[in-house]
Amino acid sequence: MNEWGLPIEKCVKYLRDGASNGVKACELLNVDSMSCLAHYLHLIVGCEMVKKKSDKTSKAMMAAAKSDEDIDAALEQIACEEIEAFIEESCAATWADLDKLRRVVEIFRKLAVYFSRPVLVPQTDCATRWNCTHAMLLRMLELRTALDDFFGHVARTREFSDAKFEQPTAELWLVIRCLVVGEKYPTLVMAVPVLRTIERKIKDEEMFEAITRSVGNEAFVPRVKTLMQSVRRTYVTLFTERFKEKLPMELLWISAPDPRSAELKHLNHEEAKTAIAHLKAAVFEMGKDIRATQSTSEEDTRVAKDSSRPPSAAKKNVAWLTEVFSGGTERYVEEAPTVADDKLKDECDSQVRQYLGDAHGTRVTTDALQWWSTRRGK
Structure with a gap:
């Protein structure tokens, strides 16, 4: 991946064949994978x-065997032939x-x-x-x-x-x-x-x-x-x-953003409910990322304005004590949903409902990217 200039941290999911070395590589890289x-x-x-x-038969392998390893391979071939004969x-x-x-x-x-x-x-x-x-x-x-x-x-x-x-x-x-x-x-x-x-x-x-x-x-x-x-x-x-x-469960809902399949007619009732729930969850997570990016940008602007003011002695002391007693890390506390999160979730659910309504009856010949570009800002 380094040779091809592919940053591992931006890899969401790796599509691989069924080979065991591919599975092992994904495990070592700690990359989520699925079979292609x-x-x-x-x-x-x-x-x-x-x-x-044209595979060698067990008789040919046994006749050509020159070592214990060759004989083991021939015996393994015999077992394979017995299974194949049964099938x-x-x-x-x-x-x-x-x-x-x-x-x-x-x-x-x-x-x-x-x-x-x-x-x-x-x-x-x-x-x-x-x-x-x-x-x-x-x-x-x-x-x-x-x-x-x-x-x-x-x-x-x-x-x-x-x-x-x-x-x-x-x-x-x-x-x-x-x-x-x-x-x-x-x-x-x-x-x-x-x-x-x-x-x-x-x-x-x-x-x-x-x-x-x-x-x-x-x-x-x-x-x-x-x-x-x-x-x-x-x-x-x-x-x-x-x-x-x-x-994988993702495949049930990732076709929903295509307006031609947004009605989810290819899924049964339970699958459609699951797909919509996962779609809303994905939209909510994306909304949180967008909000966090905006907040970070605003915080950077504020810090830039305050950087000209030297910190007081009291603030320096608190910062030093925090460093000493926390070991340089903050205690992990699972964040409870906030009012802002609830408001964002409601907004995301509303956006999903509006999209599904707009996509209803979309022609199968529609260009999905063109469809989205005409609705930008809605």
């Missing part, structure tokens, strides 16, 4: 789109469908890599990043007409006959179209509204109907629908387990 939602989504979508790594036996159909989908993605990946040789290249992906796989597939869909023309040329002329790639069938194109149809990506402020939308989307059993109808009564349509419904159910399971009761 993007990484949560990457872990879910990666099950279908990211290329699988695969329990979810045999699901794993088969996921592998089938990965093979489809791999066909398009090989095409993208093959055509990356000329100067004008399609977008290729990185095996560890699902989002660039998604971008690659979208680009391949855009190039479908050109690819069909290319394969037609190959069939007529037998040119490029030595190339090791497979022509995607209409069935494979349909699989890819279904795979990318539900893509949405939330920013942190809009995390809960977008995640709730994604949840409704993937739980919709008819989410592929419009796409499958677009190809007519082809014989492969039932196969594709069966495959994608299996994948959809897997997404639902992974999504539910990943996000069930794991979102």
Whole structure:
């Protein structure tokens, strides 16, 4: 953080991936942290789109073992394989469908890599990043007409006959179209509204109907629908387990300052009550900071005016005694709410109510920053 010029004292919350070293670093820095939602989504979508790594088997590791450490690693691999075998036996159909989908993605990946040789290249992906796989597939869909023309040329002329790639069938194109149809990506402020939308989307059993109808009564349509419904159910399971009761409380209310979501329709009744309460508390804390800053400025002005007057002997003596008996520190006393605090809280609550009323019915196409700029000073 020092190298990048990021002052740690101004860091409110650090977004990290799920790696243990990131968690440990935040603990050492005493920085509040939360796991990045993007990484949560990457872990879910990666099950279908990211290329699988070819891991060594326990037999290969045991055969190559040259030390006790190598044997321990091989035994650990055996235990992992036993667990994996149990999971695969329990979810045999699901794993088969996921592998089938990965093979489809791999066909398009090989095409993208093959055509990356000329100067004008399609977008290729990185095996560890699902989002660039998604971008690659979208680009391949855009190039479908050109690819069909290319394969037609190959069939007529037998040119490029030595190339090791497979022509995607209409069935494979349909699989890819279904795979990318539900893509949405939330920013942190809009995390809960977008995640709730994604949840409704993937739980919709008819989410592929419009796409499958677009190809007519082809014989492969039932196969594709069966495959994608299996994948959809897997997404639902992974999504539910990943996000069930794991979102920080701040995410419930930080979307409220966006006038488009100020009505909190994406939350249930209890969540909305909690969100409004936290929003009012945050506004009150911000109001106290503003008031303290103003008071400090006024005090600095007064001290500057009084600095020309030398302190009396009595004041010097009191200051010295205070230093002696307090050890240089003041006793901590929890501040009781003052009349000024109560007045400020009422004013903040009134401002929140006025904002929620003004934001009612805001169009979804509204620019939130522009909306706020026109209401500055209200």
